[in-house]
Structures are given as C-alpha cells and as structure tokens.
Amino acid sequence: MKAMSIAELTALRDKMKDRVAMREGSGQIRVVVGMATCGIAAGARPVLSAFVEKVGEAGLGDRVIVSQTGCIGICQYEPVVEIFEDGKEKVTYVKMDAAKAAEVVEKHLKGGVVVDAYTIGQNK
Amino acid sequence: MIRSHVLICGGTGCTSSGSPALKTALEKELAAKGLTEEIKIVMTGCFGLCALGPVMIVYPDGTFYSMVTPEDIPEIVEEHLLKGRPVERLEYHEQAAEDHHVVNSLSETMFYKKQKRVALRNCGVINPEDINEYIATDGYQALAKALTEMTPDEVIQTVLDSGLRGRGGGGFPTGLKWKFACANRGQVKKYVACNADEGDPGAFMDRSILEGDPHAVIEAMALAAYAIGADEGYVYVRAEYPIAIHRLQIAIDQAKEMGLLGENIFGTGFNFDLKIRFGAGAFVCGEETALMTSIEGNRGEPRPRPPFPAVKGLFGQPTILNNVETYANIPQIILNGAKWFADMGTEKSKGTKVFALGGKITNTGLVEVPMGTTLREIIEEIGGGIPNGKKFKAAQTGGPSGGCIPAHLIDTPIDYDNLLAIGSMMGSGGLIVMDEDTCMVDIARFFLEFTVDESCGKCTPCRVGTRRLLEILNKIIEGKGEMEDLDRMEELCNYIKSASLCGLGQTAPNPVISTLRYFKDEYIAHIVDKTCPAGVCKSLLKFTIDADKCIGCGLCAKNCPADAIARTTYIAPGHKLASFAIDSSKCVKCGACLDSCKKIKAISKK
Ligand SMILES: Cc1cc2nc3c(=O)[nH]c(=O)nc-3n(C[C@H](O)[C@H](O)[C@H](O)COP(=O)(O)O)c2cc1C
Numbered sequence: 001m002k003a004m005s006i007a008e009l010t011a012l013r014d015k016m017k018d019r020v021a022m023r024e025g026s027g028q029i030r031v032v033v034g035m036a037t038c039g040i041a042a043g044a045r046p047v048l049s050a051f052v053e054k055v056g057e058a059g060l061g062d063r064v065i066v067s068q069t070g071c072i073g074i075c076q077y078e079p080v081v082e083i084f085e086d087g088k089e090k091v092t093y094v095k096m097d098a099a100k101a102a103e104v105v106e107k108h109l110k111g112g113v114v115v116d117a118y119t120i121g122q123n124k
Numbered sequence: 125m126i127r128s129h130v131l132i133c134g135g136t137g138c139t140s141s142g143s144p145a146l147k148t149a150l151e152k153e154l155a156a157k158g159l160t161e162e163i164k165i166v167m168t169g170c171f172g173l174c175a176l177g178p179v180m181i182v183y184p185d186g187t188f189y190s191m192v193t194p195e196d197i198p199e200i201v202e203e204h205l206l207k208g209r210p211v212e213r214l215e216y217h218e219q220a221a222e223d224h225h226v227v228n229s230l231s232e233t234m235f236y237k238k239q240k241r242v243a244l245r246n247c248g249v250i251n252p253e254d255i256n257e258y259i260a261t262d263g264y265q266a267l268a269k270a271l272t273e274m275t276p277d278e279v280i281q282t283v284l285d286s287g288l289r290g291r292g293g294g295g296f297p298t299g300l301k302w303k304f305a306c307a308n309r310g311q312v313k314k315y316v317a318c319n320a321d322e323g324d325p326g327a328f329m330d331r332s333i334l335e336g337d338p339h340a341v342i343e344a345m346a347l348a349a350y351a352i353g354a355d356e357g358y359v360y361v362r363a364e365y366p367i368a369i370h371r372l373q374i375a376i377d378q379a380k381e382m383g384l385l386g387e388n389i390f391g392t393g394f395n396f397d398l399k400i401r402f403g404a405g406a407f408v409c410g411e412e413t414a415l416m417t418s419i420e421g422n423r424g425e426p427r428p429r430p431p432f433p434a435v436k437g438l439f440g441q442p443t444i445l446n447n448v449e450t451y452a453n454i455p456q457i458i459l460n461g462a463k464w465f466a467d468m469g470t471e472k473s474k475g476t477k478v479f480a481l482g483g484k485i486t487n488t489g490l491v492e493v494p495m496g497t498t499l500r501e502i503i504e505e506i507g508g509g510i511p512n513g514k515k516f517k518a519a520q521t522g523g524p525s526g527g528c529i530p531a532h533l534i535d536t537p538i539d540y541d542n543l544l545a546i547g548s549m550m551g552s553g554g555l556i557v558m559d560e561d562t563c564m565v566d567i568a569r570f571f572l573e574f575t576v577d578e579s580c581g582k583c584t585p586c587r588v589g590t591r592r593l594l595e596i597l598n599k600i601i602e603g604k605g606e607m608e609d610l611d612r613m614e615e616l617c618n619y620i621k622s623a624s625l626c627g628l629g630q631t632a633p634n635p636v637i638s639t640l641r642y643f644k645d646e647y648i649a650h651i652v653d654k655t656c657p658a659g660v661c662k663s664l665l666k667f668t669i670d671a672d673k674c675i676g677c678g679l680c681a682k683n684c685p686a687d688a689i690a691r692t693t694y695i696a697p698g699h700k701l702a703s704f705a706i707d708s709s710k711c712v713k714c715g716a717c718l719d720s721c722k723k724i725k726a727i728s729k730k
Contacts, residue, residue, distance in 0.1 A: 016260035068208030
C-alpha cells in the first residue's frame with residue numbers, strides 16, 4: 001500500500017472528471033448528430049465516433065457534450081451535425097464525414113471559429 | 125471512445141424489481157450491435173423513484189426510463205442508442221401532471237425539482253463500486269483539505285458552525301458531540317463509529333446512502349477521527365443489508381489500496397483504519413450504548429448514561445457515534461464551508477433531510493428536501509399525492525418512537541423542533557402516509573406490537589409496561605374497551621416514558637400518545653359505538669346484505685368459508701329470487717362475500 005499524495009488525488013480527479021461530467025449535463029456546448037435511418041445510411045456513425053473521439057483527445061470532455069438525435073428533417077444534407085452553445089446562434093454543419101468532424105473539433109470547438117465551408121448556408 | 129452512459133439503478137428496490145437482468149440483457153445487446161466500446165453501463169445506487177423500478181437513465185441526453193424489462197432492451201438499443209430516438213413509450217410519465225406529459229429528463233420531474241440533494245448527491249449518479257468516480261466528484265478532497273489546511277479544532281468548529289444535527293433520531297448537534305470527545309488527542313485510544321443499523325420499519329435512507337455513495341461515509345469518518353484524535357472506526361451495519369455491506373467492503377478495500385485509509389494518509393502522519401461489524405437485527409442495537417456493547421461482542425443491551433460514549437464508549441474508550449446520513453453531509457460541509465450548509469433549512473435545523481416515503485403515496489421512494497419544507501409539499505408535489513382519489517388522513521414520522529401528523533397540520537414546516545412541538549419527531553426519516561382507510565387505533569397497535577417484540581427486557585417499565593399497554597389497545601380493538609381505559613393508557617404511557625432505561629422505552633408510548641391526542645374520537649368510536657370508522661378492525665366490523673339490492677344469485681354463499689350465508693324467504697320487489705342474509709354469529713369477517721358481490725354491491729361492511 002502506497003500513500004497517495006494530494007497532488008496525485010487532484011490529478012486523478014481531473015483525469016476522471018470527464019467520466020462523470022456527461023451525467024451532470026455540465027457541458028456548455030452540445031454537439032448533436034442526426035442519427036435517423038437516413039443519417040446512418042449517409043454515414044452518420046463514423047461522424048459521431050469521430051466527434052466523440054476527437055473531443056476526448058482535445059480534452060474538451062468537461063465542456064462539450066456529444067449527443068445524437070433523430071431525423072433533423074433535411075435528409076438530402078445528411079449527415080447533419082448541429083452545434084448549440086449558450087448565448088450563440090445554432091450552427092448547422094451538413095454532408096459531414098469523419099475528417100470534417102475532426103476539423104470542426106479542432107477549429108470550432110477548440111478554436112472558437114466556425115468552419116464556414118461546411119455549414120448549411122454555404123451548401124445550399 | 126465512450127459516447128453515452130447508461131445508468132441502471134442497483135439499489136435494493138430496483139435490484140428486486142429486476143435491474144440485474146436488465147444489465148445482462150443490455151450487455152448482450154450492446155455486444156451484438158458492436159457498441160460495447162461506445163456505450164458504458166454504470167450500476168448506481170438508488171435514484172429515489174423506487175415505485176417505478178427498475179429505472180434507467182441514458183446520458184448525455186438524460187432520458188429517464190421507468191419500469192424497464194429485459195424485453196424492452198433491444199428496442200432501446202436499436203432506437204435510442206443507435207439512432208438517437210428515445211423510446212417514448214418507456215419514458216417516465218409524470219403522474220401528477222394533468223396531461224400525463226412525457227418527462228425526458230429526471231431533473232425536470234416534480235419528484236426531483238423540489239429536492240435538494242446533499243447527502244444523496246452521488247446516489248444514482250456514480251458507480252459506487254468504483255472509487256475513481258467518487259474521486260471525480262471531488263471525493264476525498266475534504267479529507268485532503270482538513271489534513272493539510274485545518275487543525276482538528278477548526279474541523280470541529282466548522283461542523284459546529286454549520287448547525288448540523290444528528291440524523292439518526294435524536295437531533296443532537298454533531299459538532300458539540302465531537303467537541304465532548306476531543307480532549308487528550310494522541311494520549312488516549314479513541315474510536316469513531318457509524319450507526320447503520322436503521323431499525324425503523326419502512327426506513328431505507330441509510331441503506332441507500334451506503335449502497336449509492338459508500339465513500340462519502342468513509343471519508344466523513346476519517347474526518348471525524350482526525351477531529352477527535354481517533355485512529356480506528358467501526359461501521360455497524362445490519363446484516364439484512366447485503367448489498368450495502370458488499371459495496372461498503374469494496375469501498376474500504378479500494379480506499380486502502382489507494383492509501384486513503386490506513387497509515388500516514390496523504391503523508392501527513394494521520395492514521396485511520398475502518399472495520400465493518402454486522403448487526404443481528406435487533407431494534408435496540410441501534411441505541412448507542414447497546415450498539416457499542418454489541419460491537420464489543422456482548423449481548424446488545426443498553427446501559428445507563430452517563431457516562432456518555434464521548435467519555436466512555438467502545439471498549440471503555442472515548443467514542444463518537446453518528447448516523448450514516450449525518451456523516452454523508454460532513455465532506456460537503458468541510459469543502460463548501462459552514463455557511464453554505466447553514467444557509468439551507470430553518471433557524472434551528474440546518475441543511476436537508478432525507479425521507480423514505482412510503483404508505484399510501486404515488487411516488488414511493490427516497491427524497492431529500494431542505495429542512496422547513498412542508499408536509500404538503502412532500503406529499504402532494506414530490507410524492508405525487510395519494511393514489512385512487514383517497515383523502516389524506518395523517519402522516520407518521522419517527523417510526524415506533526414517533527407520532528402522527530394529522531391532516532390539519534399538513535402545512536407545518538418540517539424540522540426537529542416543529543415536529544416535537546406537534547407530538548411527533550424527526551426520527552431517522554421514515555415518512556408513512558396514511559389515507560382515510562387507515563385506522564389510527566390499529567396504527568398505534570402496529571407500532572406498539574413492534575416495540576413489545578423489540579424490548580430487550582432489561583428494565584421493567586419497558587418490558588412489562590409496553591405489554592400492558594398493548595393489552596389495553598387490543599381490548600379496545602376487540603370491542604371490549606371502556607372509557608376508563610383511555611385514562612389508564614395515558615397514565616401508563618407517562619410511567620413508561622419517565623422510567624425506562626433507554627430511548628426505546630422512553631419513546632415507545634409516543635404512537636399511542638399522539639393518536640390519542642389527534643384521533644381520540646376514533647378511540648371513542650371503538651369503545652362507545654363499538655365501530656371502527658375506517659373499517660379496519662375486524663372484530664368491530666359487521667357484514668350485511670341489503671335485502672332489496674340482493675338479486676339472489678348465491679355467489680356470496682358459495683364463497684363463504686364459514687357457511688354463514690343462507691337464502692331467506694324475502695323476495696325484493698322486481699326480483700325473481702329470494703335474497704340472502706349473513707348470520708353474524710358464524711361470520712369470520714374474511715370479506716370473501718364482499719369481493720364476490722362487486723357488481724351488484726349489495727354487501728357492505730361497517
Ligand atoms: C431504540 C433506539 C433505536 C435507534 N436506532 C437507530 C438507528 O437505527 N440508526 C441510527 O442512526 N440511530 C438510532 N438511534 C439513535 C442512536 O442512539 C444515536 O442517537 C445516533 O446513532 C447518534 O447519531 P447522530 O447524532 O448522528 O444521529 C436509536 C435510538 C434508540 C433509542
């Protein structure tokens with residue numbers, strides 16, 4: 001039995017925080033992936049996995065919640081991803097894939113800059 | 125990479141309604157769909173809504189499913205976990221809401237909205253068998269803070285200033301208790317002990333805390349040990365709580381493994397070791413002196429106080445004993461400060477209280493509310509009201525030591541002093557709701573039978589007095605009572621209260637005293653009119669057939685086990701067959717005839 005130091009305890013807490021943060025609904029940013037039949041057929045699953053993975057890697061787990069929803073209603077643009085942030089307008093990304101997802105995590109979620117090229121406005 | 129957590133309640137209630145089978149089914153289904161790497165199953169402690177078990181929450185969206193069966197699992201996995209469409213049919217429907225609207229998230233329910241979770245903060249949120257999840261929610265930070273930034277006296281002062289009072293029944297200020305035991309730190313052997321005997325019938329607050337957040341109790345006991353200068357602790361848990369014992373043992377082992385229990389904790393030189401002792405199911409063993417005697421390996425009998433345990437407790441050494449829920453508040457108080465805690469509650473009762481809601485109430489379960497919440501809020505809003513359109517008659521708090529709160533006092537803010545003033549007591553937190561079909565004399569007898577059974581027999585007032593009291597009650601219930609019996613009971617109650625050795629006897633008459641106080645008319649109805657207004661006491665019931673309503677089908681006579689029903693010669697106007705009648709000298713009052721005449725409703729009991 002080794003004695004744990006307080007620094008180790010706090011480090012462990014910070015490392016484990018992500019594990020329960022999801023249950024506290026404390027994320028300020030919500031990434032919602034459309035996962036209805038049309039979304040899945042168009043490749044939404046790899047997009048969802050990419051978001052989950054990249055958010056984790058970027059250490060954003062305590063701020064960002066990745067969740068899914070049913071049909072968003074714009075099937076021709078699937079896979080669709082919506083990003084909600086308190087006090088900001090909703091951003092809708094369309095025709096997503098895993099690589100684009102990674103880019104959105106890096107630039108938008110981490111950097112705070114919307115990736116205009118993939119938003120619905122640019123793809124109409 | 126995990127993208128979703130599915131929390132399944134592993135409390136005792138949901139375990140018995142089938143949550144382990146849900147877990148197995150879910151594991152299988154996730155594996156079949158290749159989702160094992162993405163979705164994590166977490167068994168938690170009690171969520172509180174036991175009546176709706178087994179319950180399950182899916183995060184991150186927080187969808188709350190109730191009464192889930194293993195057959196529902198494939199649909200949940202396919203629709204919700206794969207496609208993101210919650211299965212509406214299984215979502216919790218708020219009973220109280222008029223439109224029975226679907227409530228998506230647990231925190232939106234009336235049941236949760238009015239609650240304030242301090243002692244239960246981790247119950248239903250973390251996996252109690254994984255110390256990492258407790259650490260993730262600031263676990264053991266309070267201990268770290270106390271050991272490095274606070275002196276033992278400062279810890280005691282913080283607990284004093286918080287106004288925390290014992291949740292085990294007596295309501296004694298916790299900080300004061302610790303102060304009494306703090307002399308001569310480091311020079312005498314001392315102990316800290318935890319009372320997890322939870323003997324009140326219908327109470328399950330402490331069990332749920334141990335099952336849902338065992339580390340909170342462990343951390344608090346270490347804090348208590350630091351404060352008074354003890355290095356050894358015992359948790360006295362009743363053996364009838366196998367899940368709680370199992371999880372507590374896992375928690376102790378994990379804490380030892382990480383060096384959070386044992387020697388030289390955080391390298392500060394503070395040592396603390398913790399052991400579990402099983403109670404053998406005697407109510408009196410929850411009394412502090414009996415509990416300690418039992419831990420020492422002797423027959424669990426109380427002894428006179430003083431000396432108080434703070435002076436002479438376990439193995440003759442200074443000891444503090446606190447209740448599970450009392451402890452569960454401590455780490456939060458140390459972390460957030462005394463003021464944070466003292467800002468909740470009423471003038472003399474700070475913080476929150478956990479209640480086990482039971483009896484005639486829609487949402488049977490576990491609730492935690494700020495002190496000062498009214499009974500009405502608990503019953504009507506959180507509890508979802510009384511089922512079947514029945515009327516509220518009284519609530520019983522404090523178990524066999526407590527009393528009844530009648531309907532006209534439903535707006536009383538609940539705290540220690542208000543409850544005492546109206547002749548009940550906080551007790552450990554059992555709250556049993558009674559509707560118009562409850563007989564108060566029968567309730568008094570129920571609790572008294574319990575104390576007669578549980579009296580340890582050491583002192584005469586309790587051993588003999590409670591039995592004599594029960595005999596009078598039985599006499600009244602059998603219809604043989606006289607008005608003088610009421611005075612005799614009152615006198616006897618006072619003797620038992622003032623002459624008994626321990627709290628068991630001293631409070632045993634309370635259910636009788638309080639029902640006499642608020643429901644004397646029911647006693648008088650039993651004695652003078654020889655009737656039971658609620659229709660409960662069998663000896664006073666009379667079953668009769670309304671000859672004009674009876675269609676002469678004979679179903680009642682066929683179902684009567686005592687051959688007490690026979691056809692008469694009377695044929696009611698408009699009927700073809702002669703009616704039936706009950707011979708009350710043969711009737712055993714089983715009620716079978718009543719059940720057989722549900723359509724025609726010609727039979728009544730009064
Ligand atoms: C007959 C009897 C039974 C009791 N049972 C319990 C019990 O089951 N759990 C409990 O915590 N306290 C029980 N108590 C109260 C304890 O004696 C003691 O006051 C309490 O554990 C102190 O902890 P607290 O100050 O944190 O409430 C009982 C008392 C009596 C007289």
